[in-house]
Amino acid sequence: MKTVRAPGRVNLIGEHTDYQDGWCLPIAIDREAVVRYTATDNQSIIVHSAQLPGEARVGVDGGVGPTSAPWASNVANVVNALIERGYPIRGVDAHLDSSVPLGSGLSSSAAFGVAITIALADANGAVLDHIEVARVAQRAEHLGGVPCGIMDQMASAISRAGHAMLLDCRTLHIEAIALPDDLGVIVVHSGLPRTLADSQYAQRRAACEQASARLGIVNLRDATLDAVSDDPFARHVVSENLRVHAFVAALRANDTNALGELLNASHESLARDYLVSTPELDQLVEILRDTGAYGARLTGAGFGGCVVALAPLAEANAIAQHAALRYRAETDLIPFAFVSQACAGAEIIE
Numbered sequence: 416m417k418t419v420r421a422p423g424r425v426n427l428i429g430e431h432t433d434y435q436d437g438w439c440l441p442i443a444i445d446r447e448a449v450v451r452y453t454a455t456d457n458q459s460i461i462v463h464s465a466q467l468p469g470e471a472r473v474g475v476d477g478g479v480g481p482t483s484a485p486w487a488s489n490v491a492n493v494v495n496a497l498i499e500r501g502y503p504i505r506g507v508d509a510h511l512d513s514s515v516p517l518g519s520g521l522s523s524s525a526a527f528g529v530a531i532t533i534a535l536a537d538a539n540g541a542v543l544d545h546i547e548v549a550r551v552a553q554r555a556e557h558l559g560g561v562p563c564g565i566m567d568q569m570a571s572a573i574s575r576a577g578h579a580m581l582l583d584c585r586t587l588h589i590e591a592i593a594l595p596d597d598l599g600v601i602v603v604h605s606g607l608p609r610t611l612a613d614s615q616y617a618q619r620r621a622a623c624e625q626a627s628a629r630l631g632i633v634n635l636r637d638a639t640l641d642a643v644s645d646d647p648f649a650r651h652v653v654s655e656n657l658r659v660h661a662f663v664a665a666l667r668a669n670d671t672n673a674l675g676e677l678l679n680a681s682h683e684s685l686a687r688d689y690l691v692s693t694p695e696l697d698q699l700v701e702i703l704r705d706t707g708a709y710g711a712r713l714t715g716a717g718f719g720g721c722v723v724a725l726a727p728l729a730e731a732n733a734i735a736q737h738a739a740l741r742y743r744a745e746t747d748l749i750p751f752a753f754v755s756q757a758c759a760g761a762e763i764i765e
């Protein structure tokens with residue numbers, strides 16, 4: 416029996432840029448998917464989950480078994496992504512236990528995909544480098560009809576403890592950016608499920624592709640702010656890329672004012688230009704700023720899910736709890752809040 420862990424992520428800045436070859440800056444959080452697995456001589460991958468009912472039974476050819484739970488398709492998508500890339504598959508018995516809240520915008524799905532990818536490859540003696548793991552897990556999402564970028568899988572597969580990951584989504588070059596010791600990362604779930612996230616996500620992607628076609632460029636990574644000044648969707652992506660680089664400079668200088676302003680500017684751009692916020696997310700962001708955070712913004716795809724805020728580490732827990740209480744009183748929604756370390760990416764822990 417071996418064990419692999421793969422964390423969820425929260426993105427500090429660089430939202431809706433990954434699928435336009437831009438830059439983003441996620442950290443891996445201290446919530447993770449843990450898969451215990453053992454290779455077998457069966458022709459099936461059998462997965463049980465501590466959180467999900469039933470059993471996933473997937474053939475080594477990628478077919479889903481008849482008595483499988485609905486979530487077996489997620490396992491099958493990983494198997495098929497591995498097969499497509501030429502990795503042979505053997506039977507595996509696995510058990511999944513995840514502390515990443517499901518469907519919350521903290522990449523529970525990427526954590527699952529990365530952990531299962533590593534387990535299935537390792538069970539057959541294949542060693543995939545981290546970028547290949549991320550590519551397989553991203554391809555599995557695409558096979559499941561989710562046209563995501565590669566940020567979540569890269570963050571889960573590669574992050575370094577104490578650091579954010581500056582990811583260039585065109586080259587997949589990464590640079591670990593140290594987080595100041597006294598900086599606290601607050602994550603608050605709004606209590607709003609991300610209902611529209613999937614359909615609107617695909618629409619935003621399509622709008623970016625149309626903007627790039629109009630400009631005659633591969634994607635918005637190559638656009639200037641001037642060229643997109645009258646297109647709010649494209650303007651968000653291009654301005655957000657600039658904010659990522661400014662944010663990295665502010666982290667290096669430990670300039671907390673600048674960090675806060677950049678978070679706030681990112682939120683405004685996501686809300687007003689990219690139209691992926693909701694009144695509740697706007698309210699939660701306001702409350703966090705008002706409660707003493709340097710700045711706050713929605714994180715992930717939007718339309719519900721989480722916000723991220725930065726604050727002095729010594730006060731971060733108190734700010735998180737106060738903000739959550741106030742938000743609950745004002746909205747009747749049930750948030751949950753926590754302060755996360757920046758953790759290490761996926762690994763086999765024996």
Ligand code: GLA
Pocket residue numbers: 426429430431432433434563564565566567715716
């Ligand atoms: C989701 C996707 C990511 C990324 C973000 C928005 O989390 O899975 O690839 O596009 O939305 O930044």
